[in-house]
Amino acid sequence: MTENGHIFSNGCDINPDLAALQNLLLYCLIGLSQVSIEGEKSGIKLRDINAFIVKAIISTQACMRVDTQPFIELIQQTVILREQFKKKISMTGKSVTLSSGPVIFEPGSTMDELIKQGNSVGSIGCFEENKDILSLKRILLLGITDVAVNVVHAQSLGWEKECVCVYKYIVKGLAAIQRNDLELDDWVDLLLECGKAAIFIMELLDEAQTETFGHPMPIQVPIGNKKGKGILVSGNGLS
Numbered sequence: 001m002t003e004n005g006h007i008f009s010n011g012c013d014i015n016p017d018l019a020a021l022q023n024l025l026l027y028c029l030i031g032l033s034q035v036s037i038e039g040e041k042s043g044i045k046l047r048d049i050n051a052f053i054v055k056a057i058i059s060t061q062a063c064m065r066v067d068t069q070p071f072i073e074l075i076q077q078t079v080i081l082r083e084q085f086k087k088k089i090s091m092t093g094k095s096v097t098l099s100s101g102p103v104i105f106e107p108g109s110t111m112d113e114l115i116k117q118g119n120s121v122g123s124i125g126c127f128e129e130n131k132d133i134l135s136l137k138r139i140l141l142l143g144i145t146d147v148a149v150n151v152v153h154a155q156s157l158g159w160e161k162e163c164v165c166v167y168k169y170i171v172k173g174l175a176a177i178q179r180n181d182l183e184l185d186d187w188v189d190l191l192l193e194c195g196k197a198a199i200f201i202m203e204l205l206d207e208a209q210t211e212t213f214g215h216p217m218p219i220q221v222p223i224g225n226k227k228g229k230g231i232l233v234s235g236n237g238l239s
Helices: 016-041 047-060 069-091 111-121 131-156 160-176 184-213
Strands: 006-009
Touching: 016 047, 016 069, 016 111, 016 160, 047 069, 047 131, 047 160, 069 111, 131 160, 131 184, 160 184
Parallel strands: none
Antiparallel strands: none
């Protein structure tokens, strides 16, 4: 999540250049999601595109990467996929109804240009005048990202087919972030859908983990100090 061009997530503070690239990637993913929804109306299969969106959006979480190059590559790949998908839609005799914003955005060719664009895009939804709607947009974006993280985790355990139904919601919610024609109740409904998706994927992930690793059982562990190296394991960010 971004505030004034700087990203704060999970208590982590990252540098402004990386924050700008994360902003820009998210902006491009919104455009790809909007095109994906248009493609669905045209009857085009969306699985590969939506799977890419799900995996790419979790890269916008702070502290996951410290290198800028992966973000540059993801931004470029997102725009390439968007344009390829728009051509597929046109081949069906239809066209993308949106003609502005992230659907037509073209990234710069240099690092400085990309950072400038990312700062120009700013915090997603920062141009929303209604503070209540702005808050709901930001909560929705956090929820979508968390759902996507758990989807990727479940997929890593071999449960990809079962996760496909969640793709549609993630893309729908992401595509809505830039909309300004929705009322407060519409955003509440989107958040409720996000909650349903979160419960579904958590239940699925629980089943996937149990099938893979077995039922968790308490065991006795040694307590105290012992000379030598050790590994510290916490419950934060294990997915």
